[in-house]
Amino acid sequence: MRKITHVAAGILLRADGSFLLGSRPAGKPYAGYWEFPGGKLENGESELDALKRELVEEMGISVTAATPWIVQTFDYPHASVRLSFFRISGWEGKITAHEGQEFAWQVPGQLNVSPILPANGPILRGLALPDEMAISNMAELGETAFLAALEKNKPRWLILREPQLNADQYRQLAEKVLAICKGQQTRLMLHDASELAIAIGADGVHLPARSLLKLEKRPALDWVGASTHNAAELSAASALSLDYALLGHISPTPSHPDTAPLGWEGFDALIQQGWPLPVYALGGMKPQDLALAQQHGAHGVALMRAAWI
Ligand SMILES: Nc1nc2c([nH]c(=O)n2[C@@H]2O[C@H](COP(=O)(O)OP(=O)(O)OP(=O)(O)O)[C@@H](O)[C@H]2O)c(=O)[nH]1
């Protein structure tokens, strides 16, 4: 087997969601390609220590707030790399090109530099995902209150999960909800209904684990995510190149009274295996849990009850 080179790379994020890319300096493999600043781990170094050292060396900043994000493996002609990406929201010092590289702030989905390192494509898509993913809760709220809360709170992303409805009722609701979502730039993911999502033009589909495990290829929708509870399901979501996974439950929730919660300990044990897709913490989460979830390596939090307050 080929030796694997461990690399830590950092995504500097500004409050407006823009992120920093750097161009690879002359003389390195893929010179001129755009990448996230970072580099190879040295002997005995942790990923975070390597990241901090590399950012001092390459760009003169010291990282003050970084959370682990996704792990991507990639086979280049010159090396097999395992890239641990961190999101960096705090740093000190002025960004300075110490290696003759260029830097450019970029907006997710609207890149204006190229080419990008081949391993980085899926990562860029992940940067467009929101901190909070809202899951509908019409079963408890009733339709009127749910639709009113949707219009009032305007979540950036919504998973429409209403297992108590039959197929006809779900379709009618989905059409109504889609009209609202389109008017307020909420992305709508239908639950376990790929064909309906394609038919009505929803943004994507969210798969429950039982459907995820049966799937052979990714549904033909712009965005596809899944609910997961263990390593086998996270592996399936990764193998299908899904855009995100929800992982839970962190705390006990009334919607799933029969399954034992993972707790943060269980979440850590799973997330530390390193997954190529952003993972949301699910189960009893509130908006104020976001920072904690991200410290545990989550991309964000999936909210059910707390999204509609
Ligand atoms: N820094 C960085 N490296 C990446 C990214 N994506 C990606 O595939 N890589 C690969 O990771 C490997 C190591 O990166 P690097 O060249 O920055 O390593 P380094 O700073 O330690 O450089 P050095 O070996 O010249 O000291 C390279 O094979 C590079 O192509 C990325 O976004 N950032």
Ligand SMILES: [Mg+2]
């Ligand atoms: Mg480097």
